[in-house]
Amino acid sequence: MEEKKSPITERRKESANTPVWWSKLTLAQKFSASSLGKFGYELLFIRHVNGQDVAVLQCNGGIATITPDGEINTTAKIKLRSK
Template identity: 60%
Template sequence: MPSQKNPILNRRKEVPEQSIWWSKLSLAQKFSASSLGRFGYELSFIRNNEGHSLAVLRSDSSIAVITEDGEINTSPTIKIR
């Protein structure tokens, strides 16, 4: 039986559920963030705009946002400093 020389490595620094931001997400946002995590997106921060929570996720140079209702936008018009 051949040994596995190149194990799959997880690039995440921490499990998403342990992120300080994770606890601030709505249930719908958590579900959507988990789905995007399968594509390499990681939760970066949460932005509050006019009383609404917007989760911001990054994957390499790509950005995605998730509304409080769990709606995913992978082509947002958002400025990140």
Template identity: 60%
Template sequence: MQSEKKPLVERRGVQPEHSVWWEKLTLAQKFSASSLGKFGYELQFVRKSEGKSLAVLTCNNGVATISDDGEIDTSPNIQIR
């Protein structure tokens, strides 16, 4: 009895460059988001407030934020609903 081969499943999800949020990032945020993407983080959304943007990424149960200037915070004081 031959076992059927199952098709390969893409597990990486959407590349960050294809996200609708990607175009809303600053250049510095794009570099930082690409770096975090290597560790499994995915861009979820971008918040704009008072002329600044904050990119929010998730990985499993972890959350990271990236400021306008590309500074990464892997322990942000933020709650996602």
């Protein structure tokens, strides 16, 4: 039976310090994040989800996630709390 996953809700009120988060990415995540950066995505934070550290990026209101093996999901179901 497939586990039903609920959307992630981000509760931070201030932007994360990107260099700190960048240093915590896997090599595969860094390559994927660099690719997304060419389209304007910025690394927001890393979230521990289902035993994995998933990178969360944002661009013009769009959200993308990157798994530890570098897989990009630009249709991630994540809610960011408004400031």
